[in-house]
Amino acid sequence: MTLPLIFCLVATVIPVFFSKISSAPTWLGLQALALGWITITHFEEFSLHASLVGLEVLLVRAALVPHLLRRALRKQENARISLMPSNLFAWIIAIMLIILAFKFGDGARADARALTLGVVAATVVIAFLILSTNHEPKAQLVAVLFMENALALFETLMPESWPLTVHLAISTVYILTVCIGCWLVSGENPVCKAPADVVEETK
């Protein structure tokens, strides 16, 4: 369990320090692959539930959503900017938050559960950091998607896996977030429509 967790952490932390927004879909895909690995390890024996959950992670989180995001970011000028502003202050804050997140996880004991909690907490605080340091809506969308991956990872902390209903709801949230988010953050705002409507009612 430790190896995929570290893989997931790396896929979360590296893009914050070194990546452009345009490469975020790749990192999201890598996070999802790690998540899939963790999910498979989490289920001790093969079951329909386990295979459906694994399939959901791979199809939705590792393939579909990164593809949709990549398509939305293509040809976008401001997708070339950094995911988090590259300055020493932001970096120090990020490192401190990751350490704090692992302190939070270590509250239980130094085992896989504590590490998982640390990775979840680190992903959430990193997402908050991106939201607070980058005003670019595309970066904010990536931060929201990071948060939703953290929620999916959080499930592995539960004594029992969530039922398919809850999985379905959370997957729907993830897909809707990327579809609606991409539509809202890319492209121009429509021209104000009020006058046309008003004329119809008053002429």
Next chain:
Amino acid sequence: MSTAIPSPVPEPMAARASGAATTSGTAYGLVALSLIFWLVSVAVFVTHPLNELPVYFAKRYLVLDPTSLLFVLVINTVFLGISVYMLSRERTSSLLARDIRFRATMTVVFMVAMNVGVMANHLILLWALIEITTLCAAPLVARGDSVAPKTTAWRYTLYSAMTLAITFLGFMCLSQSADLRGIDINFRVDQLSSSLTTVKDGWQRLGLAFVLFGLGGKLGLAPLYSWLPETYEGAPTSTSALLAAVQYNIGVVAVFRILQVFHGFEIGFVSQELLVMGYLSLIVAAVQMMAVRNYKRLIAYACVSSSGVIALGLSVGRAAAYGVVLYIVSNAFVKSLLFLSAGRMRAVYGTNEVAPLNGVIRVMPFSGLLFTVGIFALLGFPPFASFLAEMLILSGIVQAGNLMAFTVMCGMLTIIFVSTGRAVFPMLWDAPTRVGPPVVESLVTILPKLGFVCILIMLGTYAPEPVTQLLRAVAASIGGV
């Protein structure tokens, strides 16, 4: 003084001129569907006596208990009114006529998610459904006529994601608390309390603080309230009504579920947090309303102040619980009434500013009058339910001996009363700035708003016994007497 703005003419004439006089099957379909939703919710209410509740279904992931029953009834009644409003608007707005399919589809998906969410018996499922309702509402917000509607919709989505992420952090802390005590946590509403402890526990308290803070943001409680005025002002009025009167209630249900779970655990801490958010919201709303000269934004800030009153009432618990439940129900109808009336005024005058609407009651007698009625209900005048509810909340606060909360609530409500009156009363009764005959409004336009007024008066004067019993059962579930 007349202005260069052309005088209004009867709506059917304007509609014929614009080519939008016909109503599509989609709008009728939306009304039919909302009627079915409403009839089903009423049938469930009639066929399920309170002593037979709760009823669990869908493998105990959904529950029909007094809380879900009440809110299913409220949201579907409001939805019916909003659908009829959209039907009436489609006849006079070619913009809406062109967009009706998309808006009707998103509204229906939104309502399905709302109904399931209100009945959710699992906090993570409820969390996901709140987010789904937000994601369904965002494209509707982006249909608004603000300067940058997509930006407004994105900010709304982002705020929602942030507040729900804070709530999620709370779930993590609760999970950590249970794990440290060697207990397996289950987020089903009816089972979560068995994972809690009465012993002082930092993780549990932190989790509860995050959950309430996040959900408070979703309700527009300060400090995370700034998305609310911007979204309610920028969205089309039918969407503003959906957000203020329907989606608001799923946030309320989530808070009620937390109160039900934590009943007997950390009650003092919950009260303190709600009290602080309530104070802040009332103060913020009062200060902002002093400066507002935009009637949609005014209603939006009134929503922030209502959230403050609800938080103060919930912080008191026992004695004010019935008042809080009545206030929440009446609030849904007041906000719908105000937004739908504001939508009519916006359609005729083309502005959200108060000044150009002077004498609106003479130009649009029905919408002007109904807006006036809505304002009086908002300000807590008798015979409306909001009057009775505010009195019950204030009396509960006095009984609890929290004179500070009583003073703040009275003081801020007085400021809000004066500010609202100063902004709105000239708009209603001053000499009209337009000349010409009054706007003729069809019965379909007026009908939903009249229905809301009747419900408000009924709840404030003589509510039928089954409704009173339902309200009492919900109040009891959150610790009321």
